[in-house]
Amino acid sequence: MNILGSTALVTGATAGIGRGTAIALAQAGARVIAAGRDPQALAAIRDATGGTAVAADLADPADVERLAAAALDGPEPVDILVNNAGIGWEGPFAAMPPEKIEDLAAVNLLGPARLTRALLPSMLERGRGHIVNVASIAGHVGVRDEALYAATKAALLTFSEGLRYEVQASGVRVSTVSPGVVNTEFFARRGSPFRRRRPQPIPPERVAQAIVRAIERNHDEVVVPGWLRLPIWLHGVWPGLYRALARRFG
Numbered sequence: 175m176n177i178l179g180s181t182a183l184v185t186g187a188t189a190g191i192g193r194g195t196a197i198a199l200a201q202a203g204a205r206v207i208a209a210g211r212d213p214q215a216l217a218a219i220r221d222a223t224g225g226t227a228v229a230a231d232l233a234d235p236a237d238v239e240r241l242a243a244a245a246l247d248g249p250e251p252v253d254i255l256v257n258n259a260g261i262g263w264e265g266p267f268a269a270m271p272p273e274k275i276e277d278l279a280a281v282n283l284l285g286p287a288r289l290t291r292a293l294l295p296s297m298l299e300r301g302r303g304h305i306v307n308v309a310s311i312a313g314h315v316g317v318r319d320e321a322l323y324a325a326t327k328a329a330l331l332t333f334s335e336g337l338r339y340e341v342q343a344s345g346v347r348v349s350t351v352s353p354g355v356v357n358t359e360f361f362a363r364r365g366s367p368f369r370r371r372r373p374q375p376i377p378p379e380r381v382a383q384a385i386v387r388a389i390e391r392n393h394d395e396v397v398v399p400g401w402l403r404l405p406i407w408l409h410g411v412w413p414g415l416y417r418a419l420a421r422r423f424g
Contacts, residue, residue, distance in 0.1 A: 175253065175254070175302075175304050175347070175389050175390065175392070176390075177199060177202040177203055177204050177254070177386065177389060177390060178202065178203030178204070179203060179204075179205075180203075180204045180205070180253035180254055181204065181205045181207065181248065181250045181251065181252050181253050181254070182196075182199045182204040182205070182206050182207065182252070182253065182254035182255075182256065183207040183209065183241075183245050183252050183254070183255050183256070183289075183293070184196045184199065184206060184207070184208055184209065184256040184258060185209045185210070185230075185232060185241075185256065185257055185258050185259035185285070185286075185289070186209070186210060186258040186259030186260065187206075187208035187209055187210050187216070187219050187227075187258070188208070188210035188211070188212045188215035188216055188218075188219060189210075189212075189215060190356065190378045191258055191308060191353065191356060191378045191381045191382060191385075192208075192210070192256070192258040192259065193215075193219055193378070194378040194379045194381065194382030195256055195258060195381075195382040195385050195386070196208050196219055196222075196223050196225070197219075197222055197223060197382070198379070198382040198383060198385070198386050199223075199254070199256075199386060200222075200223035200224060200225060202386055202390075204253075204254065205225055205250060206223040206224075206225030206226075207225060207226050207227070207228060207244075207245055207248065207252070208220060208223065208225060208226070208227045208228070209227070209228050209229075209230050209241055209259070210227075210229065210230070210259070211229065211230070211231050212229075213229050216228075216229055226248070228240075228241050228244045228245070232259050232280070232281050232285030232286075232288075232289070233277060233280040233281050233285065235284075235288060238285055238288045238289050238292070239288075239292065241289065242288075242289055242292035242293060243292075245293065246292070246293070246296060251296055251297075251300060252293050252296065252297070252303070253297075253302060253303055253304065254303070254304050254305075254306070254389060255289065255290065255293050255303070255304075255305045255306070256306045256308070256385060257285075257286035257289060257290065257305070257306065257307045257308060257330075258306075258308040259281060259285060259286075260281060260282045260308065260310075260326075260327075261277060261278060261281045261282065262278070262320065262323045263278060263320070263322065263323060264319050264320055264323075265319055266319060267321045267322065270322065274322075275322060278322050278323060278326050279322075279326060282323070282326035282327065282330065283326045283329050283330055283333070286307055286330060286333075287333060290305055290337070294341075294346070297344075297346045298341065298344050298346060300345075301344060301345035301346075302345050302346070303345070303346040303347070304346070304347045304348075304349065304389050304392075305334075305337070305346070305347070305348045305349070306348075306349045306350075306351060306385055306388060306389065307330050307331075307333070307334045307348070307349070307350050307351075308350075308351050308352075308353070308381075308385070309327045309328075309330050309331050309334075309350050309351065309352045310323075310324070310327040310352055310353060311352050311353065311354045311397065311402050311405075311406070312324035312327055313325075313326075313327025313328040313329075313330065313331050313352065314328070314331070314352060314397075314405075314406045314409065315405055315406060315409045315416070315420075316328075318420075327352075330350070331350055331352070334348050334349075334350045335350075338394060347389075347392050348394070349385075349388040349389065349392070349393055349394060349395070349396065350394070350395050350396070351381065351384055351385050351388055351396045351397075351398065352395070352396065352397045352398070352402075353376070353381045353384075353397075353398045354376065354397075354398065354399060354402045355374070355375045355376070356375060356376055356377070356378050356381055357375035357376065357377055357378065376398065376399060380398060380399075381398050384396050384398045
């Protein structure tokens with residue numbers, strides 16, 4: 175897709191990957207609709223992109239409907255949807271607060287599904303559109319102490335794969351972008367810092383550029399950084415070895 179002159183809705187646009195993506199899309203010539211929960215941060219990203227901002231909590235179905243309506247009622251149809259908003263939680267699953275189970279499922283999976291469902295018919299009608307779902311390396315291989323987070327991202331990957339087959343002849347494209355560890359506020363917000371020695375965190379702007387390339391070049395699946403395709407491959411072709419290494423090295 176040619177981003178110049180398009181309209182792009184980016185969720186979780188107030189910080190990290192979402193903020194970087196909103197700015198990168200604006201620099202590529204898109205009219206950006208930034209969505210997030212922090213009104214002050216939304217105002218800042220609106221000013222940085224020259225676009226518009228809508229405060230919305232993807233955990234609330236009513237807010238998702240309101241965000242979709244605001245986007246559909248805009249002066250131009252939405253060409254690009256970047257489902258980036260996500261939350262995490264780290265710790266033994268047996269100690270996970272029950273309400274966090276609902277929160278992760280709502281924000282990481284149900285929110286993107288509901289928003290996609292609301293915007294997809296317009297894209298199909300016009301024969302034009304690109305949906306990017308931001309997943310995680312955790313969704314490909316599973317991660318200790320992040321069992322449910324990994325499950326929501328795995329579900330997002332599978333949702334994207336099935337949807338891609340459905341719309342492949344329509345002119346609408348579906349991409350997934352799976353980052354590794356990214357240097358954002360995500361870890362502070364989930365309640366615990368990133369403590370592993372590897373992989374090293376990458377800047378969110380690197381993921382944002384990968385999202386832009388996925389749209390411009392119609393990539394089905396992107397992993398950032400690229401070397402993380404190795405553990406994904408190993409997990410698929412030699413799961414026993416992968417699990418032995420994961421138990422050894424974490």
